[in-house]
Amino acid sequence: MTIRHFARRRAGVAVLGLVAALTLGACSGGGSSVNAGGTAGGGPTEAPATPAKAAAVAITPASGAGDVAPGQPAKVTVANGTIGAVTLTNADGKQVQGQPSPDKKSWSSTEDLGYGKTYTWSGQATGEDGKQVQINGSFTTVKPRRQMQGSLNVGDGQTYGIAMPIALTFPSAVKDKASVERALSVETTPKTEGAWAWLNGDTSVHWRPKEYFKPNTKVVVSANIYGVSMGDGVYGKQDVSASFTIGRSQIVKGNTQEHTMQVVRDGQQVMDFPVSYGLDSDPGRVTHSGTHVVMSKHATYSMSNPRYNYTDVNVPWAVRISNNGEFIHGLAGSIWAQGKKNISHGCLNLSPANAKIYYDSVLPGDPVEISGSTQQLGAKDGDYNDWTYDWASWTKLSALSA
Known part of the structure; x- marks a missing residue:
């Protein structure tokens, strides 16, 4: 009994000693706060001032x-x-x-x-x-071997149709197309998706929207090509720009087999005329299918085609729709065939009276959608064949395409 009591007492003393040691350790940790980042007096340490830097x-x-x-x-x-x-x-x-x-x-x-x-x-x-x-x-600065000027097909303050492409054309091929394309911009209100494409042996770069412009769109095109390398020591001579407006929507829809031409303005058909298209049996005379674009119009125009033995035939109210000789114009001599038979050399023949009605409504840039023929409008037909490309094919013609 005595021995066990003594052992328990010694154990209790040992526990008390351990507590005392722990207590002393805790107190001694607060004896100096300098090692904890403070001062001996307990206040914060001031960071050294950052030296002012030289320019x-x-x-x-x-x-x-x-x-x-x-x-x-x-x-x-x-x-x-x-x-x-x-x-x-x-x-x-x-x-x-x-x-x-x-x-x-x-x-x-x-x-x-x-x-x-x-x-x-x-x-x-x-x-x-x-x-x-x-x-x-x-x-x-560089001394160029030659300076080259570009020209735009659109002008300040003008109004164009909903299919109007923007074309920047140079007198010779551009070698550094990417540098030139980076200097080009088109701003539209409302915002319109579009892209640049190089055509005509790299002498011309065109911008067209993915789809027809919305009526009344405002467009600003800027070609900031002065000082820009065009390759082989050739540099841009002068910046060019233009600000213009898209007018109402007007679309011609023609079918060579039905011998008709409808005009749809702002979604409503406003004209329906009998037409004689190009002779179907001759590939050199047939009117080409595809989306043409009105390029210009002339109260009278002299037609010549030595291949088919005629020169200086004056026609009234002529509207050019491609660079391959296709027009919409009046011709009294073919009224008997209009609406019935195709006999022209590629043009759309209307009566002079109907041609005048259409002529008065036209804006450059109006689309003319032709279907039904054996020949398709394409690159060989010259400007403007922009709408003969689907969107994927068009975007691949950019010098900046991936």
Whole structure:
């Protein structure tokens, strides 16, 4: 009994000793707060101040650069500071116009640079440290082997039909089509899906919508090709642009086997005329099926086709619908066949009276949808064969297609 009582007592003393040790350890941890990130007095440590940085200046094109294409603006940017003053001058001392950003951290030229000229920077930037850094350097623009101009088929303030393609045409083939295409833009209101395609041996690039334009669409096309490389040392000569409107919807629907032509305006049929189309038995005379586009109209037009032994035949109220000689026009001499038989050399023959009614309603860009013949409109027919391509085929003609 005595021995067991003694053992229990010793065990109790050991437990008390362990608690005391733990308690002392906890207290000693608060004896100094410096090792925990504070001060000896218990207050927070202050982080050292970040030193102010010097201005870092970057110029584009880089100093010493040569053969620079002048189509892109020259630019100065500053990190860790702001631009105080900057000028860009050519070898004659003429200053290039430019504009600083609102935060004064960049400056860009706002006028075109010249070909074959050296430009020099001067100015200062001030860093966060209050010290000035000089802006200097120079670059030289390319001297082109030749400059090439493009021309648009659309004009400012004009109104066109719902199938009107936009065409930018050059006097010779463009080698660097991708660079040129990147410089082109079409803005539409309402937004209209469309794409560029290279045609006619790469001398022309056309933009057309995926589907016909919606009536009253506003269109702005910009070809910012000045200073752009066209390949083989050829560069763009001048920017061109146009702003125009799409008018009402008007579609001609013609069938060569029914010898008729209907005109549908804004969803309502407004004309239905008897027609004589091209002679079906001769592939050289048959009217081609497919979606044509009105290109121009003429109160009178002189027709010639030496292959078929006629020249200078004047016809009234002629509306050109392709570059292969197809027109819609009046011809009194074929009234007997109109609505019954196809005898023309590819044109749609109407009576002069009906031709005048149609002529007065026409806008360039109106679609003319022909069906029923043995021959299809295509690339060999020249402008405008844009609508003979389905959308997948059309987009593959872009120089930027994947």
